[in-house]
Amino acid sequence: MKKSKAFWVYIIFALVIYTIVQVMISGGTLDLYYQNILIQMCINIMLAVSLHIVIGITGQFSIGHAGFMAVGAYFSAIATMNLGLPFFVALIIGAVAAGFAGLLVGIPTLRLKGDYLAIATLGFAEIIRIVFLNIDYVGGAAGMVVTNMTTWTFAFVGVVLTIFVIANFTNSRHGRGAIAIREDEIAADAMGINTTYYKVVAFTIGAIFAGLAGGIYSHNFFIIQPTTFNFLKSFDILIYVVLGGLGSLSGSVIAAIFLTIVSAYLSNFPETRMIIYSLVLILVMLYRPTGLMGTKEITHLFKFGKKGGSKV
Amino acid sequence: MEWIQQLVNGISVGSIYALIALGYTMVYGIIKLINFAHGDVFMLGAFIGFFAITRWDVGFLPALIISMVLCAIIGVIIERVAYKRLRSATRIAALITAIGVSFLIEYTMIFFRGPGLETYPEVLPNTSIDVFGVSVSSKSILILIVTIILMILLQFIVHKTKIGKAMRAVSLDADAARLMGINVDNTISATFAIGSALAGAAGVIFGAYYTRIEPLMGVLPGLKAFIAAVLGGIGNIPGAMVGGLVLGVVETVVSAFGFSLWRDAAAFIILILILILKPSGLFGKNTREKV
Numbered sequence: 001m002k003k004s005k006a007f008w009v010y011i012i013f014a015l016v017i018y019t020i021v022q023v024m025i026s027g028g029t030l031d032l033y034y035q036n037i038l039i040q041m042c043i044n045i046m047l048a049v050s051l052h053i054v055i056g057i058t059g060q061f062s063i064g065h066a067g068f069m070a071v072g073a074y075f076s077a078i079a080t081m082n083l084g085l086p087f088f089v090a091l092i093i094g095a096v097a098a099g100f101a102g103l104l105v106g107i108p109t110l111r112l113k114g115d116y117l118a119i120a121t122l123g124f125a126e127i128i129r130i131v132f133l134n135i136d137y138v139g140g141a142a143g144m145v146v147t148n149m150t151t152w153t154f155a156f157v158g159v160v161l162t163i164f165v166i167a168n169f170t171n172s173r174h175g176r177g178a179i180a181i182r183e184d185e186i187a188a189d190a191m192g193i194n195t196t197y198y199k200v201v202a203f204t205i206g207a208i209f210a211g212l213a214g215g216i217y218s219h220n221f222f223i224i225q226p227t228t229f230n231f232l233k234s235f236d237i238l239i240y241v242v243l244g245g246l247g248s249l250s251g252s253v254i255a256a257i258f259l260t261i262v263s264a265y266l267s268n269f270p271e272t273r274m275i276i277y278s279l280v281l282i283l284v285m286l287y288r289p290t291g292l293m294g295t296k297e298i299t300h301l302f303k304f305g306k307k308g309g310s311k312v
Numbered sequence: 313m314e315w316i317q318q319l320v321n322g323i324s325v326g327s328i329y330a331l332i333a334l335g336y337t338m339v340y341g342i343i344k345l346i347n348f349a350h351g352d353v354f355m356l357g358a359f360i361g362f363f364a365i366t367r368w369d370v371g372f373l374p375a376l377i378i379s380m381v382l383c384a385i386i387g388v389i390i391e392r393v394a395y396k397r398l399r400s401a402t403r404i405a406a407l408i409t410a411i412g413v414s415f416l417i418e419y420t421m422i423f424f425r426g427p428g429l430e431t432y433p434e435v436l437p438n439t440s441i442d443v444f445g446v447s448v449s450s451k452s453i454l455i456l457i458v459t460i461i462l463m464i465l466l467q468f469i470v471h472k473t474k475i476g477k478a479m480r481a482v483s484l485d486a487d488a489a490r491l492m493g494i495n496v497d498n499t500i501s502a503t504f505a506i507g508s509a510l511a512g513a514a515g516v517i518f519g520a521y522y523t524r525i526e527p528l529m530g531v532l533p534g535l536k537a538f539i540a541a542v543l544g545g546i547g548n549i550p551g552a553m554v555g556g557l558v559l560g561v562v563e564t565v566v567s568a569f570g571f572s573l574w575r576d577a578a579a580f581i582i583l584i585l586i587l588i589l590k591p592s593g594l595f596g597k598n599t600r601e602k603v
Contacts, residue, residue: 061404063411108588114403115346119538120587123580126535130577231531235411242408274419281412286397289405 014160018153025152035152036220041260042155043217046162048240048256049249050209053166055238056247056295057175058202059182060110061118064125065210065237067105070229071128072098072211073218074138077146080219082137087149091158091215098211099204101128106203110196113185125234133226143225150220158216162209167249169205178202182247239281244291251293317448318568319561324452324521326560327459331514332537333544333552334466335387335507341483341547342503344403348410349390351534352417353508357383357515358525359421362430372435372520376458379516380509387508388501396497414534421527429526432519455517462513463553466506470549475502483547532576536563539583545593554594 021038024030030038051065076094079085085093109120138144169175177198180188189195218224240259244251259277266273284291332354339347357379364375394413398406436454440447470476478499481489490496518533519525540559544551559579566578586593 061407109584112587112591115344115407116542116587116591118407119346119542120584122535123539123583127577127580127584130574130580134573235415238408238411246404271419271423274415275423278412278415278419282394282409282416285401285405285409285412286394289401 014156018156021152021156037260037264038152039150039155039216039220040264041257042152042159043213043220044236044240044256044260045159045253046209046213046216047237048244048252049162049166050206050213051237051241052244052247052249052252053169053178053202053209054206055241056245056249056252057170057182058178058199059185060199060203061114062121062203062206063118063231063234063238064105064121064123065206066229066231066233067121067125067128068098068102068207068210069214069217069233069237070125070132070226071101071207072214073224073229074132074144074214075211076215077144077218077224078138080149081144081146087154087219090219091154091212094215094218095208095212098214099208101211102204102207103200106200106207110199110203122231122234125229125231129226129229132229141226143223145223146218146221148219148222150216155216155220158212162212163249163253166205166209169202170249174198174201236277239277242291243280243284245293245295246291247295248291248293248297250298251291251296254298255292318564320448320452322561322564323557324455324560325564326540326557327456328514328518328521328556329533329537329540329559330553330556331459331462331510331517332533333540333556334463334549335511336538337541337544337546337549337552338479338503338507340541342479342486342500343395343399345395345398345406346410346538347395347504347507348407348534349413349417350507350511351530351532351537352414352421353383353387353390353530354511354515354518354534354537355421355525355527355530356386356417357512358519358529359430359515359527360512361516361519362432362525365433365435372516375435376513376516379512383512383515384505384509387504387511390508391501391504418527418530425527427527429524432523432525434523436520451521455521458513458517462510466510466549469506475499479503536576536579539579542583542593543586545595548593548595551593551595 021030025035047065047069051062054060054062054065072094074094075097076090079090079093080087105121105124109117109124112120132138133141170179177188177193178201180191180193181195181198185195214229240256241252243259244253244255262276263273266276332350335350335353336347339345339350360382361375361379364370364378365372370378390413394409395406398409436451439450441450441453442448468476470479478489478494479502481492481494482496482499482503486496489499514533515525515530518529536559537556540555541552542555543558544553544555559582562578562582563575566572566575571578
C-alpha cells in the first residue's frame with residue numbers, strides 16, 4: 001500500500017514538472033537554446049542512471065558506457081533515416097540493439113573484476129566505435145545525417161521510464177542480489193546468489209537505457225559521428241555517477257542536472273570544462289570517496305524530516 | 313623482403329609500447345593501480361624533449377636525458393599529490409583518480425598551449441641501411457638500440473641495486489617489507505620515478521620517429537602500452553617488453569594486410585582475448601583468489 005502510494009506521488013511530481021516545462025515551451029518562455037539544454041539534461045540523466053545501475057548498484061566498474069550509447073544512436077538512426085520507421089519504433093530498436101550488445105559484451109567480460117573489467121569494457125567500447133567508423137552504410141568517419149525529431153516530450157518520457165525501471169529493479173529481488181554483489185561478491189556467491197546472472201542482467205538493463213538515450217541523442221542533432229562516442233563521453237557519464245554518489249540514484253540525477261548546467265555555461269571553453277571535471281573527480285575521490293550523496297537517496301532526507309509522519 | 317622491413321617497423325613501434333608498458337607494469341606490480349596518467353607523462357616527455365631540442369638546441373641524447381629526469385620528477389609529484397592518500401582506498405577510487413589525473417594533465421596542456429600539432433625537428437640521421445639485402449631505416453635501428461640499452465639498464469636497477477631489491481620486496485608484500493625496515497613510501501616513489509623516466513624516454517623517441525606530437529597523443533599509446541603490459545602478464549617486467557614487441561608487430565602486420573583502419577581495434581581484441589582466456593598474461597603467475 002505504502003509503496004504504491006509513493007509511486008503515485010512520484011508520477012504526479014513528474015507530471016507537474018512535465019506540464020510546467022511544456023507550458024513554458026508552448027508559451028515561448030523557453031527558446032530553442034534552453035529547450036536544447038533541457039533535452040541534453042534529460043539525455044544525461046538517462047545515461048547517468050543507466051550507468052548507476054552498473055556501477056552504483058551492482059558495483060561493476062564499467063568505463064565503456066558510451067559504446068552502448070553509440071549502438072542505440074546508430075541503430076535508431078538507421079531505423080528512421082534508412083528504413084523510414086517512426087521515431088518511437090526507432091527508439092525501441094535502438095534500445096533493444098544496445099541491450100543485445102550489452103548482453104554480448106557482458107557475458108564474457110563480467111567474469112573479470114575491478115580494473116580488468118574496466119579496461120575490458122573500455123576496449124569493447126572502442127571496438128564498437130571503430131566498427132561504426134569502418135562501416136560505409138552509416139557514413140564512416142564523416143558521420144550520418146539524422147533529422148531532428150527529439151522533443152521535450154520524448155526526452156522526458158525517456159527519463160521517467162529509465163528512472164522508473166531502474167528504481168523498481170533496485171527495490172526488487174534482483175536489485176537486492178545486485179547490491180549483495182556490490183557489497184561482497186564472494187559472500188554473495190556463498191549465499192547462493194547467482195552472481196553472473198545478476199551482473200549480466202544489470203549490465204544489460206544499463207545498456208538498454210544507454211541505447212535509448214543514444215537514440216534520443218542522435219535525433220537531437222543533425223549529424224552523428226563515431227568520434228562523439230569516444231572515451232571522453234564515457235568519462236562524462238562516469239563523472240555523473242561518481243560525483244552523485246556511488247549507489248545513489250537521486251545523486252546521479254542531481255549530478256547530471258548540475259553538470260549539464262555547468263557544461264552549458266562553459267560550452268565555449270571546453271578545456272576549462274574538462275579541467276574542472278577532472279579536478280572535481282580527483283577532489284571527490286580524495287576527500288569524499290563515496291561521492292556527494294554516498295548511497296543515500298534524496299528521499300531519505302524527507303523521511304528524516306517527517307520522522308513521525310505517515311507519508312511515503 | 314618487404315616482410316622483414318615490416319617486421320623491423322613493427323619492432324620499432326613495439327619497443328616504444330614496451331617502454332611505456334614497463335612503467336604501467338612496475339606501478340601495478342607495486343601498488344596495484346592502473347596509472348592512467350602514465351600515457352600523459354609520455355606526452356609530457358615528448359613535449360619536454362621537443363622544447364629542449366628547439367629552444368636549447370641540444371641533440372637527441374641530451375634531450376632524452378633532460379626529458380627522463382623531468383618526467384621522473386613529474387611522476388613522483390603525481391604519486392605524492394594524488395595517489396599517496398589513496399593507498400588504503402578502494403581500487404575503484406584509485407582508478408577513478410588516475411583517470412582524473414590523466415584528463416587534468418591533458419587539458420591543462422591544451423589550456424596553456426592549444427591543441428595544435430608540433431613537428432619534431434630532424435634529430436636522427438634518416439638514411440637507409442642495407443642489412444642482408446633489406447633496406448632498413450637507420451631511425452628504426454637507432455631507436456631499437458636506445459630502447460634495448462634502457463631495458464638493460466632497468467634490469468640492472470631492478471636486480472642488482474639496493475632500490476631494485478626494495479622494489480621487488482615491496483611488490484611481493486608491502487607490510488612485510490615495512491617490517492624489514494624498507495621505506496615503502498620512498499620505494500613506491502622510486503618506482504614511479506623510474507617508470508615515468510622510461511615513459512619520458514619513450515616520448516622523445518616517439519617524437520623523433522613519428523615527428524608529430526600533440527597534447528592528446530598519449531591516450532592511445534598509453535592504452536596500447538597497458539594492453540602490452542596485460543599481454544605480458546601485469547607486474548612482470550620481461551613480460552611487458554615481450555608484450556610491447558608482440559603488439560607492435562601484430563599492429564604492423566594488420567596494417568600491412570591493408571586493414572590499417574582496424575589497427576586500433578586489433579589491439580583491443582587482443583586485450584579482450586587475453587583477459588578472457590588467460591587473465592594472468594603470457595608470463596604472469598596465477599594468483600589464487602583470497603577471501
